[in-house]
Amino acid sequence: QVQLVESGGGLVQPGGSLRLSCAASGRTFSDVNMGWYRQAPGKGREFVAISGYLGTTLYSDSAKGRFTISRDNATNTLYLKMNNLKPEDTAIYYCNVLQYWGQGTQVTVSS
Numbered sequence: 001q002v003q004l005v006e007s008g009g010g011l012v013q014p015g016g017s018l019r020l021s022c023a024a025s026g027r028t029f030s031d032v033n034m035g036w037y038r039q040a041p042g043k044g045r046e047f048v049a050i051s052g053y054l055g056t057t058l059y060s061d062s063a064k065g066r067f068t069i070s071r072d073n074a075t076n077t078l079y080l081k082m083n084n085l086k087p088e089d090t091a092i093y094y095c096n097v098l099q100y101w102g103q104g105t106q107v108t109v110s111s
Contacts, residue, residue, distance in 0.1 A: 002026035002100040009093060009105030016085050016109070022078040022095030022102060030073040032098060036080045038091035038107075045094065049080060062088075085109045 008020040020036070035050035049059045049069040057069050068081040078095055085107075092104040 002097065004095045004097060004100055004102035006093065006095050006102045006105040009107045011108045011110065012085055013111050014086055014109055017081070017083045018085065018107060020080040020082070020093055020105060020107075022080075024076040024078065024095070024097060029071075029076050029097060034071055034078045035096045036069060036078070036093055037096055038089075038093045039104075040088075040091040043091075048093070051078060082107070 003025045005023045006020060008018060010018060012018055024034070031053050033050055033052050036048040037045050038048050039045040047060050048063050049057065049067055051057055051069045051071045059067060066082065066084045070079045071077065080093065082089065087109050090107060090109050092106050094104045095102040
């Protein structure tokens, strides 16, 4: 059974940084895409970034230039390094693989 466990969220001031992690288990992940999504209060879930199994990456316009997605296939871990965080980045961040979702990790950007 696939399990995804996010961590690394928290409260950070505008302009600060965080690194999210997603520990995946239950199958091999080196042959699938892995991604990050987020859901802000009162809004739907939106795409943030994806790490393709062939090495490609794709970002939303809001994440481009500030966020970096990476993966370690040896440890089945997906990362999201977020720099220059803004209040509008406040959301629950979810890890996604195939049809599976983690429980999310809260990111709050506030002074």
